[in-house]
Amino acid sequence: MSSLFDTVRVGDLLLPNRIVMAPLTRNRAPDAIPTKLMADYYAQRATAGLLITEATAISHQAQGYADVPGLYGTEQLDGWKQVTQAVHDAGGQVVVQLWHVGRVPHHARQPGGGPPVAPSAIAAKTKTVLIRDGVPTFVPTSEPRALDAEELPEIVHTYRAAALNAVQTAGFDGVEIHGANGYLLDQFLKNGSNRRIDDYGGSIKNRARLLLEATRAIVDAIGGGRTGIRLSPVTPANDAFDSNPQPLFEYVVKHLAKLGLAYLHIIVGATGGARELAERPFDYAALKAAYRAAGGTGAWMVNNGYDQASALQALADGADLVAFGKAYIANPDLVTRLATNAPLNTPDPATFYGGGAIGYTDYPALQNK
Numbered sequence: 001m002s003s004l005f006d007t008v009r010v011g012d013l014l015l016p017n018r019i020v021m022a023p024l025t026r027n028r029a030p031d032a033i034p035t036k037l038m039a040d041y042y043a044q045r046a047t048a049g050l051l052i053t054e055a056t057a058i059s060h061q062a063q064g065y066a067d068v069p070g071l072y073g074t075e076q077l078d079g080w081k082q083v084t085q086a087v088h089d090a091g092g093q094v095v096v097q098l099w100h101v102g103r104v105p106h107h108a109r110q111p112g113g114g115p116p117v118a119p120s121a122i123a124a125k126t127k128t129v130l131i132r133d134g135v136p137t138f139v140p141t142s143e144p145r146a147l148d149a150e151e152l153p154e155i156v157h158t159y160r161a162a163a164l165n166a167v168q169t170a171g172f173d174g175v176e177i178h179g180a181n182g183y184l185l186d187q188f189l190k191n192g193s194n195r196r197i198d199d200y201g202g203s204i205k206n207r208a209r210l211l212l213e214a215t216r217a218i219v220d221a222i223g224g225g226r227t228g229i230r231l232s233p234v235t236p237a238n239d240a241f242d243s244n245p246q247p248l249f250e251y252v253v254k255h256l257a258k259l260g261l262a263y264l265h266i267i268v269g270a271t272g273g274a275r276e277l278a279e280r281p282f283d284y285a286a287l288k289a290a291y292r293a294a295g296g297t298g299a300w301m302v303n304n305g306y307d308q309a310s311a312l313q314a315l316a317d318g319a320d321l322v323a324f325g326k327a328y329i330a331n332p333d334l335v336t337r338l339a340t341n342a343p344l345n346t347p348d349p350a351t352f353y354g355g356g357a358i359g360y361t362d363y364p365a366l367q368n369k
């Protein structure tokens, strides 16, 4: 039987255990530049089998929120170098989550203050964060404009360039494509946000096209063995909705199966909420079976509020990896705590987004207590 503490091969990487630090937005990168404090934070968590960074914008247009990091300029790449170096020095491995928020930003965060971009000109019924007078403030997202089909190759190219920069320049062990939570790629997938009538809208094949093109471009650039992808078939996050997600996501994973990805990272249910949603049923076992039947060999990672017991159950049900989010905010030594059945520190939501070391690098590890 699998335990959380097996060594496991994930694409090109050999992980010391099945415990993954989930991507966690923390808004501590002014000007999108990763800091020494962020290096400390990630290095503290380096005993995870794999660290996935917080979502990281692949371009200025891809930015949605205050003080989230980027991956597009020299300063950002240099900032990340100190993070990857610190994680490697501490014996860990880290991939960066590649992010384009699409329709989620306020226009004040966009290049030239223009509208955010989206598959269709439909505003997301959600909020984003601006810093006003130094205070993070939730504001409605702005009305987006629909991307022209001619703009899409540039976006695909930007994903590819970011992946190359991540691995070749910033020193990451790989990348995770953010295909979840109602951001750009998920907006294209789902018919609640995609009403296009060109090759990128309408049929499942068309709605999946941008995600698959971006993934192929990244795999061509850095190899499938260093590439993972995160999907959230039924999350309502950021107003995501599809009227028939089962065939949509089975189509997506069947086509991902051909690309030799390191892993598929599945958010089960509502991001940060319930794993089972009566109003949005979904058969995850069928999704995994579709991926395997199409020849997919990547590790199957699950996420969303797992504890030790439910994580072990997920492994027994066939998952290969379990990603922990909130638990990793408050427990830098989560691996040791799970191994020894130690109690967990409780995260403080007041310090999740923005701020400094408090609620970030000051959660105690067991040996320091």
Ligand code: 8OZ
Pocket (backbone or CB within 6 Å): 025, 055, 065, 180, 181, 237, 271
């Ligand atoms: C919380 C706040 C802002 C962004 C996601 C990147 O939901 C995020 C995110 C989470 O994937």
